[in-house]
Amino acid sequence: MGLTRCLALAEGLALRPPAHRVSPRARWMWMAGEVVYLAVIIVGGLIVGEFWNWLGDRMWIVYGLAAAQAIAVFVSPFVRFHVHRWEVTDTAAYTQAGLWSITRQIAPLSRIQTVNVDEGAISRLFKLASVTITTASSVADIEISGLDRDVAAALASELTVKADLESGDGT
């Protein structure tokens, strides 16, 4: 104990990944999202470059962006599926998410302020939903996206029950 009490334990400590993967359909949801983005680049590029003719002979900018995004369509969904994981215990929620930069978040259930279930337009197509947990800190909001709709609903009610077990205003 004392000032340097974390010294002794520092050796070999690591977090394991959260227990559960998100729904396999999340890959197709993310892919659909990337395709929409690709379409935006192509249509926007054509309008700016061909229709308004702002780019002149620099249309390769549009083609380059579109090619990069086309690669993202086939890479990012699978990387995301590999990375995105979640777990809820009796006292805490633990998630892992990201693509380039990977973030692991741990939040104690006793500090939960709200639990939201969101179904976006694209995620509805794949019968998916996301669960968002907010705490009193704006940087501690946890979002688990790409969950099966039923899993999300069950998780939300489970979290609500567990969060209510402990009192306090979450600050």
Next chain:
Amino acid sequence: MSEPPVSGPAVGEQPWQRLDRRMLIVEPIRAIKDFFPLIIAAFLFGRSDFSDLPWQLLVAVFPIGWGLLRFWATRFRISEGRLELQTGLLNRQRRSTSLDRIRTVDFTASPLHRVLGLTSVKMGTGISSVGDGDLVLDGLAKERAEQMRSELLAGPSAQEIEETAGSDLGQAPRTGEIVAQLDPKWAKYGPLTTTGLVAPLSLIGFLIYLGSEFGSSADFTKYRLDSLAIGLIAFISVVLFFVLAIVVPIAGYLVANWGFRLTREPAAWSVSRGLFTTRRTHLDRERVAGVSIGEELPLRLAGGARLSAISTGINLLSDDSSVLLPAASRGVVDKAAAEVLGVQSPVSAQLRKHGSAAATRRWTRALIPVLGLAVAAGVATWLGYLPTWLLLALPVLLVLAAVVAWDRVRMLGHLLTESHLVFRSGSLSCDREILRTDQIIGWNFTSNPFQRRVGLANLVATTAGGSQSITAIDIPLEAAVAVANEAVPGLASQFLAEPTITKTT
């Protein structure tokens, strides 16, 4: 389960109150100030024969009426543990907040308020969304405001603050114990804080712009600039620089912090300051989750530092009310920080370093942009886009970057004490952030591929107060997990990897 109906007259309902009547003087004056451009325009562009004088008078009278109406439209009450505030002429706003959510009470009095014995009262709640949580009662009598504060920040202070009626608003009540007060010598730190440095830097930028305007034309005769004129310009620039860099920040420091006093009251920390507009902030002591010691490089070199509170109820953007000490000598800041925290060790103890990988990242991140710039500038010069003498700036930039990198390595560190978590990072802007471990409400571990390759991560401890989090940059992953595991018992421990798994990876 039968609950009383939400609507309908409740038993203990209190009558609505208005702001102090003296606001009937303040509001029209303020309204005229707000509408001043319009009034001026009306008289400037009016016909000279005064034929549209009625219109001009209407433009002048309208703001006064507007101000008066604003007074009548505002009412508030404290009822059943809630503070309710109703404002607005056209867009009626009705806001209410639970009294036990009020964490800070701020008194601000402009010179006009002070003459009339009034003060504006701002109440900060713990709501994290920016600007939403604050309730402002602009214009209560000083005594009424004091009384209200003791009702709001309930605690043993309620009875003790009685003798405040006679004291000036700028001074704390005599019941408190003074932790620190202004030493006019601190004004020398004014030019060294980040805000103090902005003005002279912008002047330098302007002069460089001016120089490039003249320089690029390379034809001084065109501007008929003889040596006398150039000398005059140089002289004026030096004087202007001196005024902007030294005189203005020192004067600004003294105006903002005149009569500064940090006081320990039974239930709150109270900070009062200001020469013309006086301001007194009360921080609920229970809600002070930690402190942040600002030690930006120039201030640090001069032996100074700043102190602010990490406290719930203070909005993200208006961090003015979190100031515990303005730029002051390091010894005073450390003493006050230890006083506010209740312990000494998080303030003065040596921090644990983040190791060589983190140090390497400080150096690469500082030097690579400069080297990139050097290459770009070299090519541009070779192609004739830039004058050759500009290349002389590159070694200077390189030295500056190296100094900053060296200092960033030196300052980077973390520490976990019995009760507090300490993170420090930065150089030109550098903060030693100290957070009570029981105020941590979550952990974020973030790492990009570069960091993962060398086993580093950014560790974010989230909290409800201040800027909502403190961050340790490039902390070794093992140390990050150890800190999280130790600081909040039983939270991260359930997600630790089995020792066998760690060996295989």
